[in-house]
Amino acid sequence: MTEEAGGRLRADAKINQDRLLNAARRAFARDGVDTSLREIAKDAGVGIGTLYRRFPTREDLVWVVYRSEVDRICTSVAELLAQHPPVTALRTWMESFLEFLATKRAMADVLKAALARDDDQRLEIRDRLTTALATLLAAGVAEGSIRTDVAAFDVVMALGGIALVAAEPDQRAQAARQVDLLMYALRPLPSRSTGRG
Known part of the structure; x- marks a missing residue:
């Protein structure tokens, strides 16, 4: 096999894997993890x-889809900040994160088993998501549009709470209102007057 042919095969394999991941992502979000692999x-x-050949078990496919979603969300931060003011970038990221959590919820049982086998990976993913959010918050703090005393992990947990109570498609409006409240809570605190009178 020539080097060119080997490169082409590797490129074709990558294209096929990306197609499979995108199809699986759509199927899991729509039908849950019990969807037909043949249909994917x-x-x-x-x-x-x-x-x-790419994913010997359903669990392997679920895990790789989950990891690819984490990668997508974490790497989106730089592009969001390049295109939008920090507050808009943060809000857009939050909406994407909630979509991710909805997909994760659909895959929850399989993921729980996978993550139970490797606690280090679970902690690594949590740290990556928290770091991504911390970058967005820091940009807002530097601009003066986000308060200075916010812990990124607290915001991640708040978003997780929103996902728990408003994750269904017919609850999108409720989830948006809750994100509005969270964004309002992240605004800088009003300065307190110390004068007398």
């Missing part, structure tokens, strides 16, 4: 054998 392969435009 069909949606991706590949054979079921290609899916099993």
Whole structure:
């Protein structure tokens, strides 16, 4: 096999994997993790054998989809800050994070088993998400649009609470209102007058 042919095969394998992950992401969000793997392969435009070569078990596929979603959310921060003021970037990221949590909820049982096998990976993912949010908060603090005493982990947990109570498609409006309240709570505190009179 020539070097060019080997490179082309690697590129084709990457394209197939990306198609499979995108198809699986859509299917898990729509139907949960019990969706047909054959339908995922069909949606991706590949054979079921290609899916099993890349992901020998359903759990393997769920885990890789989950990790790819974490990567997407964490790497989106720089682009959001380049395109929007910090407050808008933060709000957009929060909405994306809630969509991620909804997908994670659909995969919860399989993920729980996967994460139970490797606590270090669970902590690493939590730290990555918290760090991404901390970057957005710091940009807002520097601009003066976000209060200075906010812990990124507290905001992550607040978003997790919103996802628990308003994760269904028909609750999108409620989730948006709760994010509005959270954004309001992140505004700088009004300065207190110390004068007498």
